[in-house]
Amino acid sequence: MPLYKTITPNSQTCVKIWKISESYIDLMKPLALTKASLERVEDMKSEIHQRGFLSVRHLLREFGYQDADLYYDNFGKPHLKDGKHISITHSFNFSAVIVSDLIVGIDVEKQRDKITIIAHKFIDYENDYLNEGSPDYIRKLTILWCIKESLYKLFLTPGLSFKNHCFAIPFNIEDQETIAWIDYKNQKHRYNIQFLEFEGFSCAYAIA
Known part of the structure; x- marks a missing residue:
């Protein structure tokens, strides 16, 4: 399937989402991968991860980039050679990339009941406004x-905790936006958050 959705949160930022319906072979055909990327995708044991990896390269093409324009630092954070900021995510049959002049982060997750099992590991302050029923x-x-x-x-800082350092104010799903902050080492950092839902998935992105 071609590009699923394009969002422009502001004049400096663009989000693109891909619905992964193609086979591994069809995704691979038009791509020119670096040697390192080719070795990485071939070493993946799951075809879902392989297709996710390749779909991200298709999203890069939608932005006008090639695989060779992307590199990762020692913390595993992706960067673009032209200096623009990028964040990447994929979950099951969706992937997304955000590119901006600003520092950004993005995540896509499938909505599943099993998230309740790990909620205590990443929710603290938010329990005050969440209603389990x-x-x-x-x-x-x-x-x-x-x-x-x-x-x-x-933020990508060693020691950062979802539960102890990252917080979001109360929000309504239909508002599709909220404010979040990181409280780390006696410093507070405020971020604008936008989110959306599609086909049983959730996506949120943070813009500095």
């Missing part, structure tokens, strides 16, 4: 996970 509890938990993951990717 609410019909949108799973959806809100998934959005919160995406928010905190996007903050983590944006």
Whole structure:
């Protein structure tokens, strides 16, 4: 399938989402991968991960980049050679890339009941406004996970904790935006968050 969705949060930022319906072979055909990327994708044991990896390269093409324009630092954070900021995510049959002049982070997650099992590991302050009996509890938990993951990717600091350092103010799903902050080593960093849902998935992105 071609590009699933394009979002322009502001004049400096663009989000592109890909629905992965193609086979590994069809995704691979038009791509020119670096040797390192080719070795990496061939070493992946799961075809889902292989297709996710390749779909991200298709998204890069949608932005006008090639695989060779992307590199990773020692922390595993992706960078573009032209200096623009980038964040990457994929989950099951969706992948997304955000590119901006600003520092950004993005995450996509499938909405699943099993998130309740790990909620205690990443939710603290948010328990004050979450209603476990609410019909949108799973959806809100998934959005919160995406928010905190996007903050983590944006900040990328060793020792940063979803539960202890990343927080989001109360939000309504239909608002598709909220404010979040990182409280780390006696410093608070505030971020604008936007989120959306599609086909049983949640996506959130943070913009510095």
